[in-house]
Amino acid sequence: MTYIVTLTSLQMAENEGDWLITERFTKGLPTGLDTSDTGTRLALLVCDNRAHPSNNSRREFSEHGRFITWIGSVQRFNTVGPVDSSITIEPMRRCPKPVALDGSDGILASLSSTHRAHVEQALTGSAGHIGMRAWQALQEALLRNHPELARYIEWLLANLNPVIFDVDDAADRAWQEQRDAAQSLTRVTDFPHSALSAWRRPDSRDAPYLAGLVPDPVENSLIDHDVRAGLGSGAPLFDDWRGLIDVRCDIHVLEDTTGRRLEVVNVNATPVESRLGTDMIYYHHPTHSFVLVQYKRLGSRDKEYRVNKQLLDQMDRLERVAELSSKPVRPHEWRLSQDACFLKFAHWRDGAVPTSELARGMYIPLSYARVLLEDDCTLGSRGGRLFSYERVGRYLVASEFAELVKLGLVGTVGTSVEQLRDFGLERAREGYSVVLGVETSEETPRDRSVRVRQRTAKKRPKVISYSPQTPQQQSPDTPSF
Template identity: 85%
Template sequence: MTYIVTLTSPQMAENESDWLITERFTKGLPTGLETSEPGTRLALLVCDNRKHPANNSRREFSEHGRFITWVGSVQRFNTVGPVDRSITIEPMRRCPRPVPLDGPDGILASLSSTHRAHVEQALSGSAGHCGTAAWEALRKALLKAHPELAPYIEWLLANLTPVVFDVEDAADRAWQEQRDAAQSLTRVTDFPPSALSAWGRPASRDEPYLAGLIPDPVENSLIDHDVRAGLGSEAPRFDDWRGLGDVRCDIHVLEDSTGRRLEIVNVNATPVESRLGTDMIYYHHPTHSFVLVQYKRLASRGKEYRVNKQLLDQMDRLEQVAELSAKPARSHEWRLSQDSCFLKFAHWRDGAAPTSELAHGMYIPLSYARVLLDDDCTLGKKGGRIFSYERVGRYLVGSEFAELVKHGMVGTVGTSVEQLRDFGLQRAREGYSVMLGFETSEETPRARATRARSRSAKNRPKVNSYSPPASPQRKSDAPGS
């Protein structure tokens, strides 16, 4: 089903400022409205401007009529009571310009009488829906008259119908891990995960996850304003990696109106069949600190990981990262331990569609992994060592790990950007898929902690999400080539 929510002009004006920040709206459904039929689960928000045209500040509503002003995804249905239900629309995007429904040039006039009657029925109350046939006719009319809506609909549908990964396929496994690493970066930095979730398989199996990212649509008016305000004007710190001949590098940027910026860099240098796994590296530039997570897949059935020489060698290499860290000299440099590297033993259900939630798994600090390998709890019947939920009594889950990183309680101390660049590129050339997040901001440690503790969505600044174009620099001119 495709849902249509109708608001009056004053109601629309009251909510729009919040929607630009929260990207979320919960709307009650009329009693008895059927919601079991499957469908697109798209939502169209309509401003009914027939009675109160003067109460809306947007110039586009100077005329009477009904206009589609926002589009979104119905992510969940909520049971309010024994009978009453509501839908939560998230994420939402404002249309580049309002789409008129009424009048000779309106969308309804281009529909057949049957489909127009179905859409009018959905418009008759505060919330309704139309079936598949009516939606297909409505979509065809929308895209013919307003082709600028195409990327919005494509992006929302990609969020609603995510690609299902095949855990038996090496490329899908790699993209699955990289997706989780990307979502982890948004989790520890408080940027919206929806900016990285719309995705389709890239043309090549060897390409990084970000190569298949479907761009988040943004209004041209907002882009123009943000460029004037200074957002989006800074060149990516890792732009030169896109000119290197031996790696594939894709970059996506999230930046909010306070100037806080997350540059996400997805790089690999080897064919997927010979890749060693995924690294997530998060670097917080104001404190010159980074955290690394090395992904390890638990077997789907027993949810266990049998330790081998490759893992032990990798742990030896990761322990060298601790040598990059200096001793804390200021209060915000203190850490719970010297651990800056973690192993994430993760598992995914076969055939499970991706969600914005992180993959279930155990986050284990490297020093704790060493203790576990010397403890009888990980000793197998034949003498080998095994990591599993049954054998590892204590571990961090995704939310706990994210909170530690957000508050700067784990990570290196005093590591430079140059060390980060050298280390990240080295990991890619050694055969890992690297998902690197580079955060810059003017936040003080106190301001960072205050933001991390805040649970109010209304106070969040607006975020831009974009893939910056590569510089015209020739490959032969790129550093390190």
């Protein structure tokens, strides 16, 4: 189904401010409307501007008529009571300009009488839907008259129809882990996960996950002078890595209007078949602290990980990270422990479609892993050592780990960007896929804690998402972010 939600100009004006921030809208459906999980699952939000055009906040149109103003994807169908239901549209994007449906130049005029009747029927109430044939005809008309919508539709469909990873393929396993690492960074920084979700397999099996991102259709008005006045305008901190010969580096940036910025750097330096796994490194620049997560895959059937010499050697190397830390002096530098490195024993269901949720698994601090390996609980029947849910009595799950990182309760103390750069590049050249996130802002430690504990999405600032161009890609007319 492709859903069409119709709102009055006043309703549209009341909601747009929230949508720009939350990217989410829940709409009740008429009783009896089919909610089969079929078709595109796109949603078109239409402003009915026929009665009171002056009530609408969009200056682009003042004529009577109906206009498509937003496009989104239906991620959830909700049951409200025994018969009522609703849809949650998330994420959603505002069209670069309203798309007129009525009039001689409107989209409806270019449809056949049959398809026009289906669309009109969906427009009759506050919410309706059209089938695949009507949508295909409507899409052709939209792209013919408004080609700028192609990237919006492509991005939304990529979010709705994620690639299914083949766990028997080395490249897919690597991308699966890197995807989870990238999504982990959005969790610990409270940036929208949708910015890193729309993805297609890159042409090269050795390419980083970020190389396959489908670009977020950022509306130009969100990066104009008024908004960018609050954003950092400097080049990416790791921009020079994209010029290195022996590594492949891709960068994506998320920024909000308070000046808070997350630079996500994805680096590979070895062929995928010889990779040692994935590292997620998160660096909080205001407190000069970073946390590392080394991914380990649990068996898909028994949910066990058999300890080998390679893991023990890797743990030895990770323990040296503690040597980069300074002694805490100020209150915000205190940590629960000296552990800055964690092992994530993760598992994915075979053939499972990716979701916005992180992979299930156990987050285990390195020092705790040492204790476990010296205890009989991890001793196998044949003398080897095993990590599994049954053998590890206590561990952190994704939400608990993210909360500790957000509050600055784990991580190194007093580590510089230069140390981070050296360490991250070293890990990539040793054979790891590295997903590195650097958060910069003007927040004080207290400001950070207040924001983390503030759960109301409506109070969050606007966010833009983009992949910075390399100097070779930029032209004189290319805007600088």
